[in-house]
Amino acid sequence: MTDRTENMLLVGPGLLLLALAFLLPIFQMLSLSVTGPSGLTLLNFVNFLGDPFYLGVLWRTIRLSLLITVICALIGFPLAYIISKVGSTMRLWLIAILILPLMTSVVVRTFGWMVLLSRSGLIPQVLQGLGLAHRGFALIQTETAIVIGMVQVLLPFMTLSVLGVIARIDPVLEEAARTMGCSFLQTVRTVVLPLSLPGIIAGSLLAFTLSASSFVTPNLLGGARIQVLATSIYNSVTQTLDWPFASAQAVILFAGIILTLIPYVRLMGDGRG
Amino acid sequence: MSDVRLDAIMKSYGPVAVLHGISLDIRSGEFISLLGASGCGKTTLLRIVAGLEEVTSGRISIDGRDVTALPPEKRDIAMMFQSYALLPHLNVFENVRFPLRMRKIGTRAEQMEMAAAALATVQLGHLADRRPRQLSGGQQQRVALARAIVSHPKVLLLDEPLSNLDARLREDMQVELIELHKRLGLTTLFVTHDQDEALSLSDRVVLLNNGWVEQQGSPSEIYDRPATEFASNFIGSANLIDATIVERDGRPMAMLADQQCLALAAGEAARGAVRLALRQEDMQLAASGSGISGTVRTRVFLGAQNRYVVEVAGATIRVLAANAAVYATGDPVVLSIDPARVRLLTR
DSSP states (O other), X not given: OOHHHHHHHHHHXXXXXXIIIIIHHHHHHHHHHTEETTEEOOHHHHHHHHOHHHHXXXXXXXXXXXXXXXXXXXXXXXHHHHHHXXXXXXXXXXXXXXXXXXXXXXXXXXXXXXXXXXXXXXXXXXXXXXXSSOTTOOOTTSHHHHHHHHHHHHHHHHHHHHHHHHTTSOHHHHHHHHHTTXXXXXXXXXXXXXXXXXXXXXXXXXXXXXXXXXXXXXXXXXXXXXXXXXXXXXXXXXXXXXXXXXXXHHHHHHHHHHHHHHHHHHHHHHHHO | OOXXXXXXXXXXXXXXXXXXXXXXEEOTTOXXXXXXXXXXSHHHHHHHHHTSSOOXXXXXXXXXXXXXXXOGGGSOEEEXXXXXXXXXXXXXXXXXXXXXXXXXXXXXXXXHHHHHHXXXXXXXXXXXXXXXXXXXXXXXXXXXXXXXXXXXXXXXXXXXXXXXXOHHHHHHHHHHHHHHHHHHOOEEEEEESXXXXXXXXXXXXXXXXXXXXEEEEOHHHHHHOOOSHHHHHHSSOOEEEEEEEEEETTEEEEEOTTSOEEEOOTTOOOOSEEEEEEOTTTXXXXXXXXXXXXXXXXXXXXXXXXXXXXEETTEEEEXXXXXXXXXXXXXXXXXXXXXXXXXXXXX
16 A cells, blocks of 8 residues: 555545535535525525624624734733743643633633623622722623623633744843843834734634634623624524524625635735745 | 943852852953853853843943943843844844844934945845845854944953854854954953864953853963963863972972973972973974883874873873874873973962
8 A cells, every 4th residue: 555545544534524524514504595495596695784783793793803802912912921931830820820711611601700790790899889880880791791701711722822932932032132222122022022923813813713703602791682693693593593594694704704814824924934 | 442340240049159259351442252161150241241140249330330230221232142143033134233223323224324334244245135044054143243243332242152153164253253353343252162262362361160260361371371270271271290399400300100200491499299281282292212201092183183192100191293203002102391381280
């Protein structure tokens, strides 16, 4: 047996699984989205793009995902830098704390936020007590709640992506920058930040795609009123039982994510070249 | 142009003292080598001058200004690192311009001009657009040098900059460094573990050992008159042999363990037990004649010359000899040395 056929045999089961579990459903989804009562139709897409409510849902999904990604990057980059600089024991603890949220079930974690953010929850109560919020103020069922919940989940992805890159930056480069007239913050800005860009890009990619397609957290923290694309798809499937329309929304979500992926992948390519 | 003054610099990491109170005055425009084996504290001392390490106690001043508490960016120094530390995300030209940009020296146009001039100094103007990783080690090294001199710093710090180059390139760079120093007159502190490099490049050599200054002086002083056993062993790797000074016919002689005697320069006082430092390149080897006799144990062929390991009075002596005559293992030989080249160290 040649190496080539051996390789094909080894890769076969994986490819088969990918085809059955990923490509087949996607193909079905695509075909369902253009299926109407009387054959092929683009009606589902027209309905979506012509309806201000659904356009609002789409815009909210994009806006919140971007906001979540940016916040994750703003927290994740300094956090990763600190983790890369502390001693090995401290580093272990910080990473453990960082990935702890991923070890609890999404439902438990989100219920935790519901308790904290609801009208009688800790955070609104404290804000009211400090006179920073009016009576009856609640964070639950707001976009803020979705952002808070999602940032907590996605921060580890961002931080670990950046950490992987930042840890490989030669510390001598930072020392050299200091001897060339950079203050500490200038060193971070002109040396560390540009060199950790591949990690920030990879982390942003993860954070954006995961938050754009997330369902449980927005559903529980945003409530029925504040819908994102994933919850809207779920509603179409379970409440209006309009599978073709749900498929059309899924295709739009899928296409949107692919579209954001392209410039990112370009950026990554530039970084390497 | 500036004086650098180090005043009783001490540095310890926890209970481990690395530098034990080092004081050093560096005159403006002087080229000083810090020479020592690895772990002697020479790099730590350089990093302290750069501001990358804090002193445990002591004072550093540059040009009369106390900089002990200042961070590196406020010291007006430039440092060249062993690994060159070129910024991989900037091209060669931007790397060289970087210190000017960060120190806000001159307008943009002036910066471009200065960076181009510095690159021309190291003859790399044609590679300005390359990324550092597209350059060879020698080219990277010259970019690092251009970057270090571009801002005309008060003090130029060089941390073993030649140690990653192959022998040929290193010789070329030594010549280039000497010429550059002559032209720019920058006060330079050069760290090296290579005695040849230290002797050939510097105005003054500071020999460090275990965090102490063992000896300092001009290269010829250090080479010809090593003050201590460590110095004579480290510089030129001399042979050290125990002897007793005796007087024969009114002239001082060094008597070895087997009663053989070696003539000393007139005027050496009888000091009793001493240790002789005999440089391997100072001794002559002959089949017969006057001198001390011994037996060849090993011959190492070095190309232009041979290194012989000769057994004399129970000790081994290494001798560098030209290829004129070849001795084999076991051959009896006679060693002689100019009395003026024998150094006496107190035991």
